[in-house]
Amino acid sequence: MLPFSAMLHSEAQAPRRVVPAGSSSLSLLRQAITDVVSRRRLIRYLVQADMKKRGSDTFLGNLWWILDPLLQMLVYVIFIYAIGRKTSNDYPLFIFAALLPWKWFIAAINDATTSVIRQGNLIKGIAFPKLVLPVATATAGTVGFLWGMVPLGGLMLIYHDRISLMLLWIPVIAGVQYVFTLAGAVFVSAANVFFRDLGNAITHLLRLWWFLSPGLFSLAALSEIDFVKHHPIILTIASLNPFATLFAAYRNVIYGTPDGVGKPLPPDLTALAGLLLGSLVFLALTVIFFKRVEPNFAKVL
16 A cells, blocks of 8 residues: 555646635535545545554454444443333343444544544645545444444344344445535534634534434433423424434334334335435535635645
C-alpha cells in the first residue's frame, strides 16, 4: 500500500473542475458527486487505511465489535432486572437489535468528527477533494457493523424461534441507516474544523440521544405510560426520532412484535422510505455546507 501522502499526490494530479466561489447549491452538489465518483480509488484506500488503523482488518481488532455490544446488553439487562421492571425472557435480543446499529452510528460519527482535522498538514499542502475523508470514514464503519453480525448470529441461535427469512431485510435497513449516518458524518467533519469543542459536545449529545431513543423500550411501551397518555405530543416527538424508525425496523425483522409473542415481520416500508427521503435531503444539505466551507479548511487548520 502506498504512503498516504503519495496516494494524495497521485490523486491531486487527476483532473478536477473547481467550482468558483458563490456557486449555486446545485453546482456544489454536482461537484461533490464528481469528487466522490472520480476519487473512488482514494476512498477505497482511505477505507483500507482506516480499517488497518483500528485493527478492523483482523479478527482481534474486531473482537471488540463482538464483545462490546454484548457487554452493553448485559449491563442494560441487569439494570432493567435490578429496578424490577418486568421483561420477557428474550429481552436481551430486544436490546441487542437496537444496540448493534446504534454502536455503528456513534462509532462512525465519532470518527468522522476528526476525519478532516487529522489531515490538517496534508490539506494545507495538497489539493484534493476533502469530502472523501468523511465518506471514507462512514464507509469504513460498516465493517464493524458486519462483525457485529457475529454475536447477533449467536443470539439468534439461542432464540432460534426468531430465525426467519425476514433477516434478509437487514441490508435494506442498513442501507437507509448508512445514508443517514453519512449525512451526519459529513456535517460533523466540517463543523469540527471551526468549532473544536464539537467533539466533546457530540459525545454527550449521542449519549443523551440514546436514552431518548426507544433503545431500551418500544414506542408501544412508551404509549402505555399514564403521563404520555395525557400528553400525546411526547409520543409524536419520540416518533420523529430517526432511530425510532430504524430500531423498529431492525426489531421487526430480528425480534418481532414488541410484546415478544409475534414472529418476525417485514419492516414498515413506508416509514423507511420516508426516512430515506429525509436522509437524502439531509445529506444534500450537509454536502452543500461542506463544499461551501471547504475552501477555508486550509486557513483554519
